[in-house]
Amino acid sequence: MTELNMAQALNAALDRALADERVVLLGEDIGQTGGVFRVSDGLLEKHGPDRVIDTPVSEAGIVGAAYGMAVAGLRPIAEMQFMGFSYPAFDQIISHVSRIRNRSRHRFTAPLVIRVPYGAGIGAAEHHSESTEALYAHIPGLKVVVPSTPHDAYGLLLAAVDDPDPVIFLEPIRLYRSARGEVPEEPYTVPIGTAKVEKPGSDVTIIAYGSMMREARAAATELAQSDIDAELLDVRTIIPFDTETVLESVTRTGRAVVVHEAPRTAGFGAEIAAQIYEHAFYSLLAPVERVTGWDTVVPLRRAEQHYVPSVGRVVAAVHRVMET
């Protein structure tokens, strides 16, 4: 076991993935510079420029090439520098990457990973800070994965590389360095499609993922001081969503608070709430609460704290469901 931050854990996973000679990394500034968040630091030196490719600023070109590599036998990992920069590649991702299996009657697969740093954290507003995972979750054929710990970041990334379907791999910018934890020396994977009960509890289930797990954890700790025993559930994989684990928890606690950084309307929290209402309605002791970003544009640093859900908002939401 070594203690790593999330960026280091991802770096170790990429290094491990490159042991498979079909794996190729491509993206803007990922080689020489090691990526703007240094996630691929040192990999160019170790694996060479044929495997770790510094591309032009050309997102459609990057994802198109990665997809072409994938249908022609490789296992590419493309990096979009920020979530907002992935939109120029939308056509490739939505119209082609997600559909080739269906379109080719299962004869082609597109086993590629698109890594996307997401969420607020560097204070640069809009494209550098947004959390639009619901756009990708909406598209049949795309898996959407989002770790919140170095351990899961490593294991989920290696699972994504192994996965026969295309994976959008979201990396919470705020957690790259602030999330630290033990990562085993030996390679391992964390199965895609499994949520994790991070802390058992009996009064309410707080359901969160990625960057918001930090606030969710702090809220659970604070609530314990008010004798509220919150169960903390890390979604880890948005698609395929682990409905079973969520329902098992909510059925037991009878209360749910869903937390995400993305705007509220049609955010993935709406889908989670719908799943709970459809399948666990009669176990509910209170309506499901959503704590989310606002239906507005992510602002610059000064106002970021008003945009991103705070620990206080999560705590307040839990109190509301507890009062019902």
Add this chain to the structure above:
Amino acid sequence: MSTDRAEAGRHDFALRPSRPPAPVDHANEDLPIPLETRVEMYRLQQELRQFEKRAYDLFMQNLVKGTSHLSLGQEAVAAGVAAAIRPDDYTFATYRGHAHTLARGVGMGPVMAELLGREDGLLGGKGGSMHLTSVEHGMMGSYAIVGAHLCIANGAAWSAQIRGTDQVAVAFFGDGTTNIGAFHEALNFAVVWKLPVIFVCENNLYMEYTPSDFVTAVPHPAADRAPAYGLEAVLVDGNDADAVYEAARKAVELARSGGGPSLIEAMTYRHGGHSRADPGKYRPDGEVDAWLERDPIPMYHQRLLRLGVAEGQLTEIQQEVAQRVDDATEYAKASAPPGDAALMTDVWADGGSAWRN
């Protein structure tokens, strides 16, 4: 240009000057192309022509589902390139991709059945005319979003380069594609990494319903852009299979030997409209007739006769192809539509469409 636009008015493209074909370059007859290759290209052109004519007829009988874009008139491009590549090379096509699919050796029956949306179709009746794909034949897909597949062809070529094979990738596209960003992104990537990829622009003069020169900054949409990427401007007669073959052969040789990509602009013309709903009335008087005079197939027929191929051999090819088109039609008509259950398949690797693995 501004005067031209004002005179043209909003929907009077038909009043613009006709753009006739260049005359046949009979010197192409002397290109050192083996006679058997030429006969093969003749056979391919016959296949593509007769297949598309039948597809058109089936349309008119309302048997082809969805929409469809025919390559009638453009056969020499598909045939010329197909004859210059190997079975293990990669082809990417557009929504106008029946010809390129057939030219890779994909059976007429499965393709016809796919147009009819039947379960024995190439894609089980799920994809239709615009998505023809056959892994076994290196037909990597027909891409109906303009320009996307140029970037994707780069990836396939890159894979070949990384794996150390000498396969090449070919991406066919229309003149309209040259104005979309993906075209330029793809060319840049291909040149920087010297990818073994060949971009073939089928310039049929019309970007859907609009004359491409009306909305394009340069007269030759692909060739005039080539030098901006350090590539040679290659402009060929796309209605002459020999000219196409020769350009493709050189490009393939360059790509296989590590010399990088090529961009070929082949001048051609579609005899019909953009798609089945389009009568093509935006075309000036006389333009279609002038291009019908330069139909690639009768010209090639005469050339082969001059080169010593017996009329009887060509007739035999025509008849044999006609029989195969009939057989394919029967095969397609006899196949059932896919069951409703097919809707729920093949979204994920487990073969289904559910969230959970």
